[in-house]
Amino acid sequence: MRLILLLACLLLAACATAPKPQVSTAPPIILISIDGARPDYLDRGATPVLSAMAAEGLRGSLRPSFPVKTFPNHYTLVTGLRPDRNGIVENNMEDPAIPGVTFKMSNRAAVGDRRWWDEAEPIWVAAEREGVKTATMFWPGSEAPVRGVRPSYWLPYEEAMPNEARVDRLLAWLDLPPAERPRLLTLYFHQVDKAGHDFGPDAPQVAGAMAEVDAAIGRLVAGLKARGLAANVIVVSDHGMAATPADRRIFLEDLMPLDAGRTLVMGAIMTLYPAPGREAEVERALLKPHPHMTCWRKGEIPPRLRYGRNPRVAPIVCLPEMTWTITTREWVAKAKPELGSHGWDPDAPEMAALFVAQGPAFRRGARLPTFDNVDVYPLLARLLGLRPQPGDGGPRLAESALVR
Ligand code: AMP
C-alpha cells in the first residue's frame, strides 16, 4: 500500500513538473532559410512562388550580424543573440574550454556537441520546454541537445537530400495526429549559397538555384493547401553574396611570414592566432594601416560590430574592404577560386539577407524596411506565444509585420 502511495506521489510530482503537451489548432509556423539569398534575387524572374508570397504578405530585408557567415547567423536568427553572445562566433572556431577541438561545419562530432551551442537557447528549445512540439528539417544547432533539449523531430544534416524529400518530410510531420504534430518547423536550402560562391551573385546559375528552391517552396505551399492548413511562413536568409574579382586579393605572405600565425578563417574575413612568442611581430605586421583591409586585436573591434568579448573569438580579426579577399598564393594555386563570397561588413548592401513572410498573422501586401536579423527571434516568440528571452533584438519587426 505504502509503495502504491509512493508511486502515486512520484507520478503526481512528475505531472506537475513536466510541460503539458499543447494540442493546438493554431496555424503552424514554418521558418525557411535559403542560405545566401539576397533580397534582390526575388527580382530575377525566377521565383513565382516566393514573389506571390511576398505580394500577398510581406517583403523586406535583414541586416546580418557579424561575422556574416552561415552558422553564426543561423544561430542568431533562432536565438536573438549576436554571434559574440550566442557562442557560434564563426563557422570555424576554437574554445580554450574545449581544448584540442576545432569547431567546423564538417566536424560532425562538434556540430552535435551541446557545449558549442549552450551559450544560447534556440526558439525550439524554449518551445519544447513549454510543451510545444517542434521539428527541424535542418538548421545549424538542431543536431545538438542544446541545454539538454532537442526538437521533437530532427534529422542529421545531409546536403545530398533532395529538396523534394526535405519538403515531403516536413509535410509528413504535419500529418501526425494533433497531439504529436509540431507547431514550429524549420526548413533549410543550401543551393543558392553554393551557386553564389561558385559562379558569383549575378550569374544565371544563381537564378537557376533560386528557381529550384522556389519550386520546392511551391511544393510545400501546395501540400499545405491540400491539407487545408493556413500556415504562417517566414522565409529568411543568413546573409547575401558579393563578387570576388581575381585582381582584388590580399596575400597574407606579403604582410607577414606565414609561420608567424595560424588562420582559422580566410576570405572575406580573416581570424588568426599568432604563433606563441610571435604576437608582437604579427601585430606589427597586421595592425598598421593597409590599403584594402583593417585588422584589430579582438578587444579593439569597433563596437558597432558587437564582436570580440567571447573567448572563442580569435586574437586577431581582419576585415577586407568590400569585394577584396585575404588569401595565400598557395591556396589560390590549389583551390578553385570562388567567384562570390560573404563575410564582409554587415552594413554592406550586398550582405543583406532576404525576408518574406506570409500567412494569417502577417500584414498583407506591405514592404518593410531593413531590420537587424536579431529581431526575427522576438517575432517567432510572439507567433508562438512565448515570452522572448532577453536578447539583442527588439519588438520592431514583430510590430511592423504582424496584424494588430
Ligand atoms: P558558408 O561556408 O558560410 O557559405 O556555409 C554554407 C554551407 O553550410 C553550405 O554548403 C551547407 O551545406 C552548410 N551547412 C548548412 N547547414 C549545415 C549543417 N546543419 N551542418 C553542416 N553543414 C551545414
Ligand code: ZN
Ligand atoms: Zn550561409
Ligand code: ZN
Ligand atoms: Zn556561403
